[in-house]
Amino acid sequence: MKIAVVGAGHVGLVTAVTFAHVGHDVAVTDTDAEKLSMLRAGECPFFEPGLQDLLTTSLESGRVSVADTVGEAVDGVEVAFVCVGTPPRASGEANLIAVEKSAQAIAEGATGSLVVVEKSTVPAGTAGRVGAILAKVAPDIGFGVASNPEFLREGSAVQDSLHPERILVGADSPEAFDVMRRLYAPFTDEGVPLVETDVATAELSKHAVNAFLALKVSFINAVARVAESVGADVRDVADLMGSDPRVGRGMLNAGLGFGGSCFHKDLLAFHHLSAQAGYDFRLLPEIIRLNEESVASVAKRVEDALWNPEGKRVALLGLAFKPGTDDIRFAPALELARLLLAKGAAVVGYDPQAGAAAKAEVAELELAADPYEAAAGASCLVLCTEWEEFAGLDMPRLASVMDERSIVDGRNFLDGEAARSAGFTYSGVGHSK
Numbered sequence: 001m002k003i004a005v006v007g008a009g010h011v012g013l014v015t016a017v018t019f020a021h022v023g024h025d026v027a028v029t030d031t032d033a034e035k036l037s038m039l040r041a042g043e044c045p046f047f048e049p050g051l052q053d054l055l056t057t058s059l060e061s062g063r064v065s066v067a068d069t070v071g072e073a074v075d076g077v078e079v080a081f082v083c084v085g086t087p088p089r090a091s092g093e094a095n096l097i098a099v100e101k102s103a104q105a106i107a108e109g110a111t112g113s114l115v116v117v118e119k120s121t122v123p124a125g126t127a128g129r130v131g132a133i134l135a136k137v138a139p140d141i142g143f144g145v146a147s148n149p150e151f152l153r154e155g156s157a158v159q160d161s162l163h164p165e166r167i168l169v170g171a172d173s174p175e176a177f178d179v180m181r182r183l184y185a186p187f188t189d190e191g192v193p194l195v196e197t198d199v200a201t202a203e204l205s206k207h208a209v210n211a212f213l214a215l216k217v218s219f220i221n222a223v224a225r226v227a228e229s230v231g232a233d234v235r236d237v238a239d240l241m242g243s244d245p246r247v248g249r250g251m252l253n254a255g256l257g258f259g260g261s262c263f264h265k266d267l268l269a270f271h272h273l274s275a276q277a278g279y280d281f282r283l284l285p286e287i288i289r290l291n292e293e294s295v296a297s298v299a300k301r302v303e304d305a306l307w308n309p310e311g312k313r314v315a316l317l318g319l320a321f322k323p324g325t326d327d328i329r330f331a332p333a334l335e336l337a338r339l340l341l342a343k344g345a346a347v348v349g350y351d352p353q354a355g356a357a358a359k360a361e362v363a364e365l366e367l368a369a370d371p372y373e374a375a376a377g378a379s380c381l382v383l384c385t386e387w388e389e390f391a392g393l394d395m396p397r398l399a400s401v402m403d404e405r406s407i408v409d410g411r412n413f414l415d416g417e418a419a420r421s422a423g424f425t426y427s428g429v430g431h432s433k
């Protein structure tokens with residue numbers, strides 16, 4: 001099938017190369033000319049494991065082409081995916097101007113009947129608005145509208161997209177469902193379930209899933225606060241909770257909390273949508289408040305270790321919001337850096353991928369070339385992102401370069417015993433082991 005993907009960010013680009021990989025012909029476009037040039041040169045504009053290889057093969061095979069405009073991309077296609085950003089406004093409401101402009105441009109460029117698919121996370125009700133624009137701009141073309149939310153995670157986006165747990169499609173007509181079934185046949189033929197709902201249910205499901213995942217993270221972090229006071233170990237509590245299939249172990253790792261472009265934005269947008277619908281869903285902002293508390297709690301621990309933070313160095317290992325990405329949006333490490341800088345500490349950070357992006361966001365942050373350079377002269381070292389390379393840290397070497405031997409493990413990732421043996425005061429989140 002010929003398809004168009006509007007927006008070449010984490011969701012759009014992964015969607016494009018995934019569909020190319022299973023045999024469709026994909027035209028991808030974006031409003032960012034620099035991104036388009038990079039893609040034409042075969043370069044992936046951001047780091048995502050496996051994406052560069054898939055991009056190279058799909059450009060070489062000609063299954064992915066890069067279009068300058070939406071009009072060019074939608075020429076002759078059966079499906080157009082909208083994968084543009086939906087950032088929060090000051091009120092928390094999702095800003096849908098890019099979705100509106102995309103719908104307008106798709107309608108203007110459409111050469112025949114096609115299904116417009118929302119892949120970006122949007123509030124329930126957006127499909128109705130999109131459908132109205134399509135009908136107004138090009139009343140003679142038969143458009144279908146579908147919501148097909150993405151469940152991929154950064155850091156494992158390619159694998160998640162090639163091997164989804166399930167595919168969710170909400171559509172507004174039998175014809176649109178037919179098109180979506182054909183599009184996803186390479187996946188459903190392999191046994192991946194395709195769940196069909198009405199459009200509003202699909203839109204709402206995406207918000208509900210993300211809010212619930214964020215709730216799990218905030219819940220276990222609140223349990224961690226109690227565990228610290230009563231001498232329990234939150235890791236064992238999480239394992240025990242997770243062994244009940246009704247709960248599930250996923251998203252129950254206590255630590256610095258969640259970051260990334262999705263959870264925070266989606267919680268705000270979901271809260272706003274609920275209020276508009278007449279329901280004050282107060283749990284949603286509380287999830288964000290608990291998340292902020294997680295960073296503040298680690299910051300307090302670091303301050304305790306420093307005693308007087310002024311002029312002392314703190315080393316942050318990991319700056320990305322999670323391992324496997326160079327994305328620093330809402331990264332807890334950067335929030336922690338800001339809190340410590342405000343107290344007068346000097347903050348030096350190291351990240352295998354996200355250093356430059358972090359520095360662009362927090363100018364006062366010093367960057368180091370490796371963990372040991374970051375630790376040199378520091379009074380406290382904080383593990384912020386659980387990159388695999390930090391599992392093998394040489395504790396005696398770290399101890400030899402630091403000014404004071406204190407480690408705060410913000411992801412319960414390091415070997416506490418090895419740290420203590422090297423002379424460190426070690427503390428994790430939600431336990432005292």
Ligand code: UGA
Pocket residue numbers: 121150151152153154155210213217250251252253254255256257258259260261262263321322
């Ligand atoms: C999340 C969802 O997991 C995806 O299903 C969804 O498609 C995506 O948002 C989206 O809406 O685009 P992502 O933000 O990439 O994906 O990453 P997650 O693996 O969900 O992690 C989110 C944050 O929670 C990270 O900062 C991570 O460190 C933190 N986290 C995760 C914890 O603090 N504890 C955990 O147990 C798990």
